[in-house]
Amino acid sequence: MSRVLGVIGGMGPAATVAFLQRVQALTPAGGDADHIRVVMDLNPQVPDRNTRPGEAEAVLGEMASGLKTAGAQVLAMPCNTAHAQGAGIRAAGLPFIDMIAATADAAVDATIGGGARRIGVLATPGGEALYQAALAERGAEAVLLAGEDRAAFMAAVYGVKRGDRGPExxxxxxxLARALAAAGAEALIAGCTEVPLLLAAGDVDLPLTDSAEVLARACVEACLEGAASSVG
Known part of the structure; x- marks a missing residue:
């Protein structure tokens, strides 16, 4: 029997729902009973992870403990920025899949032959910091948006949270993805779970690593196989 997945969600709601769809789609199943049991706390009231990190960590820790009580055996959180508050989640005492580490691994290996060394990151300021550190540990350099493009990115992310996923x-x-390519990126990371709601792999010329897709795959592996290298 597969392990029960606990999802710390709501940051934002649309990204969480899209993530759950990915988990379902990636699970090899011949019928209902073959799918992973999921318990979820979709909480859009988590304090802002960029501006109120301490308060966010306390709430995320409470959510993790609640999911454990509800029967979760492994935890995942489809929000890159909030991984900076991972200590509060790990305090619940369950394995927690590290979305940042798993995505950085995948992105470094994304180019033909592997070994991308300059990787563009589409992420919030908090997410940028996490990926800068993770990529540096792997001998790679994060290429980041600069100037007005950073504000434009955040406007697009908050637009998705308001429901704006239109052509503009x-x-x-x-x-913004092209701007990172022009700055020398060899590959790209969709390092915010709202990004894949606006950007698909076919929209860019560089390899695009979707952090939500990476996390969904890791969840399936962790729950069906009972172990995954990115769980800890």
Whole structure:
């Protein structure tokens, strides 16, 4: 029997729902009973992870403990930025899949032959810091948006949270991805779970590692096989 997956969600709601769809789609199943049991706390009231990190960590820790009580055996959180508050989640005493580490591994290996060394990161300021550190540990360099493009990225992310996933928003995210390519990126990371709601792999010329897709695969592996290298 597969392990029960606990999902710390709501940051934001649309990204969490899309993540759950990925978990379902990636699970090899011949019927209902073959799918992974999921318990989820979709909490859009988690304090802002960029501006109120201490308060966010306390709430995330409470959510993790609640999921453990509800029967979760392994935890995952489809929010890159909030991984900076991972200590509060790990305090619940369950394995926690590290989305940042798993995505950084995948991105470094994304180019033909592997070994990308300059990787563009589409992420919030908090997410940028996490990926800078993770990529540096792997001998790679994060290429980041600069100037007005950083503000434009955050506007696009908050637009998704308001429900704006239209053509203009998609065009803007494609433009931002091209800006990273022009700055020398050899591969790209969709390092915010709102990004893949606006940007698909076919929209860019560089390899695109989708952090939500990486996390979903890791969840399936962890729950069906009972272990995954990125669980800890």
């Amino acid at each position: 928003a998609r065009a803007e995210m494609r433009r």
